Amino acid sequence: MLDAVSFDVTGSPARIVFGRGARGQTPDILRDLGITRALVLSTEAQKETADAFACTLGKSCLGVFAGAVMHTPVHATEAALEIVREQRVDGLVAFGGGSTIGLSKAIAYRTDLPQVALPTTYAGSEVTNILGQTADGAKTTLKSPRLIPEVVIYDAELTLSLPVGMSVTSGINAMAHAVEGLYARDRNPVSAMIAAEGCRAMIEALPRIAQAPADIAARERAFVGSWLCGTVLGQAGMALHHKLCHVLGGLYDLPHAETHTVILPHATAFNARAVPQLLVPVAEALGAQMPGAGLWDFAQALGAPHSLRDLGMPEDGIDRAADAAVAQPYWNPAPIGRDAIAALIRAAWAGQRPDA
Numbered sequence: 241m242l243d244a245v246s247f248d249v250t251g252s253p254a255r256i257v258f259g260r261g262a263r264g265q266t267p268d269i270l271r272d273l274g275i276t277r278a279l280v281l282s283t284e285a286q287k288e289t290a291d292a293f294a295c296t297l298g299k300s301c302l303g304v305f306a307g308a309v310m311h312t313p314v315h316a317t318e319a320a321l322e323i324v325r326e327q328r329v330d331g332l333v334a335f336g337g338g339s340t341i342g343l344s345k346a347i348a349y350r351t352d353l354p355q356v357a358l359p360t361t362y363a364g365s366e367v368t369n370i371l372g373q374t375a376d377g378a379k380t381t382l383k384s385p386r387l388i389p390e391v392v393i394y395d396a397e398l399t400l401s402l403p404v405g406m407s408v409t410s411g412i413n414a415m416a417h418a419v420e421g422l423y424a425r426d427r428n429p430v431s432a433m434i435a436a437e438g439c440r441a442m443i444e445a446l447p448r449i450a451q452a453p454a455d456i457a458a459r460e461r462a463f464v465g466s467w468l469c470g471t472v473l474g475q476a477g478m479a480l481h482h483k484l485c486h487v488l489g490g491l492y493d494l495p496h497a498e499t500h501t502v503i504l505p506h507a508t509a510f511n512a513r514a515v516p517q518l519l520v521p522v523a524e525a526l527g528a529q530m531p532g533a534g535l536w537d538f539a540q541a542l543g544a545p546h547s548l549r550d551l552g553m554p555e556d557g558i559d560r561a562a563d564a565a566v567a568q569p570y571w572n573p574a575p576i577g578r579d580a581i582a583a584l585i586r587a588a589w590a591g592q593r594p595d596a
């Protein structure tokens with residue numbers, strides 16, 4: 241049995257408020273930030289819960305904009321910006337997963353408005369200085385300190401409604417940040433510790449959530465994982481894994497978290513052959529001999545998708561994806577050859593278990 245967890249720590253630069261029911265502190269937090277005209281952001285699917293939450297914020301909240309969508313399309317940001325200007329919004333409250341937090345960041349980037357994020361998935365975007373946005377079908381990524389929410393409220397009760405499938409894939413999406421952080425060129429001793437502990441937290445939490453979705457302590461443990469893994473993404477540069485997911489998602493409109501889930505074992509195995517010692521924490525946390533194969537077994541046991549084919553990628557897209565993945569050079573711990581990348585994508589397409 242895990243004990244209840246509760247703390248309030250001011251990190252650099254975000255303040256993290258963690259605990260069951262912590263969303264109840266939002267009015268005080270808005271007041272501390274001097275926000276009197278907050279706009280709550282959500283997806284259409286979460287509008288009802290976001291509306292109910294907004295009602296708890298009293299006079300300091302103007303209402304809900306439920307136009308957040310995956311991959312932060314610029315047209316959705318512009319629609320929100322119109323409301324922000326018209327209603328003289330002075331603060332943003334992101335109530336949702338990576339898509340909603342992405343919208344909040346996109347608005348903050350353009351306005352410098354303060355943000356309070358209440359994540360409802362485990363993807364980890366709330367603690368990063370990164371924004372991916374799309375315009376005319378192309379996704380671009382930018383980094384800025386302005387993107388980091390001023391306050392993040394981790395209230396695990398908000399994830400009780402997250403279906404097991406999405407809990408697992410968003411959790412593995414977060415783990416991908418930590419795994420790549422372990423071998424990142426700009427890693428540091430602290431980021432490596434955070435990454436290892438982030439992996440451990442997720443590896444402990446996700447099977448428990450899959451078995452008992454109402455296990456609030458397990459969902460809290462997953463949020464610890466989100467925080468840690470997201471923190472690594474904000475500190476260390478990413479490599480092959482994120483590149484592949486970016487390329488595949490963009491070319492074939494594949495779902496974000498599921499694509500990360502399918503690719504992670506393969507990218508990990510690819511790099512484990514070059515820097516096995518750096519990935520030992522992943523294998524150890526999994527209780528596996530090989531980190532890539534161990535991640536594949538882990539995802540498989542949780543019923544997560546394991547082939548790009550099942551996500552809708554056409555087989556004749558493998559070569560095109562490999563070409564795109566090597567078109568521009570980028571750093572990776574293992575050298576990247578076009579044929580080796582095509583073989584990796586083919587194995588991921590077919591759902592094969594990697595052997596490293």
Ligand code: NAD
Pocket residue numbers: 283284285286309310311312336337338339340342360361362363364365366368369370371372398399400401402403406410413473496497
């Ligand atoms: P999401 O935010 O797209 O949510 C997926 C679906 O689940 C949505 O329909 C949403 O309404 C629903 N949902 C979310 N929480 C729920 C809950 N508690 N109960 C019921 N339904 C719920 O999914 P995601 O995986 O969190 O985010 C993916 C997006 O986040 C992508 O656009 C990705 O690029 C971005 N992302 C960004 C970063 C970063 O650092 N910039 C990091 C990770 C992910």
